[in-house]
Amino acid sequence: MNQELTKKLAPGHTTCAGCGIPVIVRTILGATKDPVIVSNATGCLEVTTTIYPYTAWKIPYIHSAFENAAATISGVEAAQKALLKKAKLKKSAKGGSAFGGKAKLVVFGGDGGTYDIGLQSLSGALERGHEFLYVCYDNGGYMNTGGQRSGGTPLGANTETEPAGLDSFGKSRNRKDLMEIVKSHGIKYLAQANVAYPNDLAMKAKKALETKGPSFLLVLQPCTNLWKFPTSRYVRLGRLATETNFWPLYEIEKGNYVINYVNKNPKKVEEFLKEQGRFKHLFEEKNKKVIKEIQKSVNGNWKKLVEMSGSK
Amino acid sequence: MTQYKDSTIKNDIKKAQKVGDWKYLSPEIDAKKCIGCGNCISFCPEAAIKIRQNIHPEKNKNSKGIASVDMDWCKGCGVCAVECPTHAITMKKVN
Numbered sequence: 422m423n424q425e426l427t428k429k430l431a432p433g434h435t436t437c438a439g440c441g442i443p444v445i446v447r448t449i450l451g452a453t454k455d456p457v458i459v460s461n462a463t464g465c466l467e468v469t470t471t472i473y474p475y476t477a478w479k480i481p482y483i484h485s486a487f488e489n490a491a492a493t494i495s496g497v498e499a500a501q502k503a504l505l506k507k508a509k510l511k512k513s514a515k516g517g518s519a520f521g522g523k524a525k526l527v528v529f530g531g532d533g534g535t536y537d538i539g540l541q542s543l544s545g546a547l548e549r550g551h552e553f554l555y556v557c558y559d560n561g562g563y564m565n566t567g568g569q570r571s572g573g574t575p576l577g578a579n580t581e582t583e584p585a586g587l588d589s590f591g592k593s594r595n596r597k598d599l600m601e602i603v604k605s606h607g608i609k610y611l612a613q614a615n616v617a618y619p620n621d622l623a624m625k626a627k628k629a630l631e632t633k634g635p636s637f638l639l640v641l642q643p644c645t646n647l648w649k650f651p652t653s654r655y656v657r658l659g660r661l662a663t664e665t666n667f668w669p670l671y672e673i674e675k676g677n678y679v680i681n682y683v684n685k686n687p688k689k690v691e692e693f694l695k696e697q698g699r700f701k702h703l704f705e706e707k708n709k710k711v712i713k714e715i716q717k718s719v720n721g722n723w724k725k726l727v728e729m730s731g732s733k
Numbered sequence: 734m735t736q737y738k739d740s741t742i743k744n745d746i747k748k749a750q751k752v753g754d755w756k757y758l759s760p761e762i763d764a765k766k767c768i769g770c771g772n773c774i775s776f777c778p779e780a781a782i783k784i785r786q787n788i789h790p791e792k793n794k795n796s797k798g799i800a801s802v803d804m805d806w807c808k809g810c811g812v813c814a815v816e817c818p819t820h821a822i823t824m825k826k827v828n
Contacts, residue, residue: 423777423782425783426780427780431749432781434752436778438756439811439812440778443779444775444778447780472750475744475749476742476743476744477749478744651811652810653812653815654815
């Protein structure tokens with residue numbers, strides 16, 4: 422195993438072959454040299470890294486429930502503050518145990534635990550201004566329980582709870598714009614990233630971890646199992662999502678939008694959709710209009726983003 | 734607090750599942766083609782790849798390091814083979 426990369430998360434976890442979640446975790450936690458405490462919402466990451474009696478985590482790790490990962494980390498932050506005040510923790514941390522100094526606080530949640538179930542505890546923690554980083558790895562559904570729809574599932578996807586069939590074309594609603602919801606809390610740094618661009622992700626993680634106050638990262642995580650593509654292709658799918666402008670890379674720093682990846686000739690969204698089994702039914706004659714609708718919403722979102730960033 | 738001290742679960746690699754047994758395809762690295770760029774390392778979900786020293790520099794003059802995969806943890810997903818810029822990795826069926 423790679424000693425350098427496995428300092429915080431060891432192998433031996435049971436994520437599906439070809440799942441990008443561990444890459445997201447390692448890239449983000451690798452962006453800081455400070456000790457880290459992780460809180461985790463229920464989801465793929467939680468069930469695969471903590472199979473009793475083994476834990477893949479080499480750092481302090483808390484899982485309490487699905488909906489309150491952000492509330493849990495708020496408590497950790499408050500406790501840390503109180504201990505610092507009582508001078509029980511040294512103020513400057515130089516490696517060593519996480520309890521020897523001030524630690525960075527990171528929450529990992531899936532899209533189910535962020536868009537849907539954990540939204541109110543996240544909103545509360547952002548509003549109270551705790552200093553932590555919330556990372557949402559977005560695989561577009563409740564993938565660990567068989568692919569039920571979530572607020573993050575894109576339009577037209579075939580899901581367990583909104584299956585495609587004679588009368589239905591899969592999910593009938595567009596994705597929630599989580600970035601705008603989080604932005605409206607007035608936090609200093611939030612960004613949308615993609616597991617297929619690790620350097621960009623590491624840069625954003627570094628910025629987010631250095632932010633005073635709450636910060637937020639929304640990271641795309643192509644799910645080999647329920648987006649239905651071969652295990653070897655999560656990076657390829659991630660790249661296609663950004664190259665088609667389905668998943669633009671951008672950051673919002675103190676309210677200013679910066680686009681990190683501009684493709685002058687964006688690919689058509691079909692190229693991203695046709696690689697995935699969950700969109701297979703959209704290529705039937707009767708569902709062609711849904712693809713047009715997806716393309717329209719992708720174009721609209723991109724136009725809005727360009728306007729917001731003030732670039733041309 | 735003391736009675737809970739021993740109940741902390743610590744990372745113990747000996748207790749981990751043998752996820753290396755999952756694979757039906759196994760990556761094989763062509764030491765002549767590998768340029769040691771580390772692209773596979775950054776995308777390997779298991780962090781099973783590292784760069785070892787090129788012990789036969791006469792066979793591959795382009796690189797000081799060659800990627801090597803730890804088969805105990807590799808699940809055989811094949812991401813490294815797809816992402817390798819020089820196609821140095823091929824997936825072979827496990828017998």
